[in-house]
Amino acid sequence: MQKAADGSIALEARAKLNLTLEVLGRRPDGYHELRTVFQEIALSDEVRLYPCVSLCLECSVPSLGGESNLALRAARLLQDASGVGAGARIVLVKRIQAAGGLAGGSSDAAATLRGLNALWGLGWDMERLAGIAARLGSDVPFFLLGGTALGSGRGEVLMPLPAAPETWVVLLFPPVPEVEGKTRTLYSFITREHYTAGTATRRLCDGLALGKLDASLLYNAFEGVAPRVFHGIGAAQLALKDAGAAPVHLAGSGPTLFGIVASAGEGEVVVRRLEAAGYRCCLTRTARRA
């Protein structure tokens, strides 16, 4: 978090991947019980907060700038819950693909909560902010913690994990039609046969404790249903593999795909091949807790 001479605060709002995403079953409240390893990546949006009498939002992607924007909703919730009289002008510079499974909107919301906590001098601790974050969405609390973390419950019960070794990944944004209510739709296709016991997650955590990231343990329960929701994703998956990334997995609820590459140099080669084939993609890496 950086404070400028004009009193504004700038924050980096990073994207995330789920190294594992296991669905254990359906809960009485309708949500699904998860075991997931969240991993922040270097790709980020920028959130800038300026002192202002009221709350307003400017977004570099105008279609994402309305009242439903999660950063603005986060600000309104915090303003109400804290009873603060001040406002803020929120300026979002979007670099994370929206609705791609990288949780850019959730990250913007968490950065806004952290930034406004400072801008408004609230002095709230992370636990109190996490209460607001969880009301905004299941992925938002993770970004208050960052780095590598184990998520359980609906994803909001978090435990910090040792940082994953730096790993380069190529992200591919498949040219598939946008799906309304994407996350809800994906969960609606999840049935008993997709449930797992959390073993891959546990084993991945054991590896992280030893400073290793075992790529063969990467897992995402949504992969079993993604082709029914994202038509044409199979071709993009093959293209990422053929370009030289392995293994290839769905990023969160997708449709973004990620593939592991051995180095930045190898990643650049993969990106060039994919771009030559007409795909939108970028190279990034895992990031440590700030």
Ligand code: C5P
């Ligand atoms: O919490 P979030 O707004 O991200 O969730 C969107 C939808 O995804 C929820 O309304 C719910 O239908 C589904 N969901 C679920 N189990 C979870 C998280 C989300 O069933 N652990």
